[in-house]
Amino acid sequence: MIMFSQIINSLFYFIINYIKTLLLNSKLFLESAPRKKLTDFDKIITLINTHLFNPELNATFICNQCYITPEHLSRLFKKNMNLHFSSYVNTERIKKASALLLDTDYPLVKIAELIGYGDVYYFCKIFKKYRLMTPTEYRKKHAD
Numbered sequence: 001m002i003m004f005s006q007i008i009n010s011l012f013y014f015i016i017n018y019i020k021t022l023l024l025n026s027k028l029f030l031e032s033a034p035r036k037k038l039t040d041f042d043k044i045i046t047l048i049n050t051h052l053f054n055p056e057l058n059a060t061f062i063c064n065q066c067y068i069t070p071e072h073l074s075r076l077f078k079k080n081m082n083l084h085f086s087s088y089v090n091t092e093r094i095k096k097a098s099a100l101l102l103d104t105d106y107p108l109v110k111i112a113e114l115i116g117y118g119d120v121y122y123f124c125k126i127f128k129k130y131r132l133m134t135p136t137e138y139r140k141k142h143a144d
Contacts, residue, residue, distance in 0.1 A: 041080045053116045059085050094130045101139045
């Protein structure tokens with residue numbers, strides 16, 4: 001029964017965050033629409049944030065959704081953010097993972113799954129690259 005409850009809690013947390021992201025993106029879209037037309041890059045960022053937890057999120061997915069070439073996507077990220085597409089996605093996912101590590105007692109496998117990484121070992125590798133410590137070390141260090 002406890003396992004079922006944890007699954008329900010995990011699913012609830014995922015749905016709430018997804019709805020928050022959709023509402024935030026809708027609000028940003030509605031607030032910016034009367035003032036100016038969204039640029040291609042604004043649309044790309046909104047699309048990324050909407051699908052951030054999707055394991056299928058990659059440059060090809062974005063290019064197909066936005067009808068742009070990978071080269072154009074690369075140029076847009078270089079021009080607007082001075083970083084690569086994958087770096088942006090990883091940074092955003094690691095931000096979400098950091099919050100989950102501090103706000104929940106979910107195991108690393110569950111956190112990796114919730115933020116869009118299918119492989120917990122890859123998640124740990126990326127986390128360490130961006131936070132300079134493992135997820136477990138991060139959780140222990142910030143567990144005050």
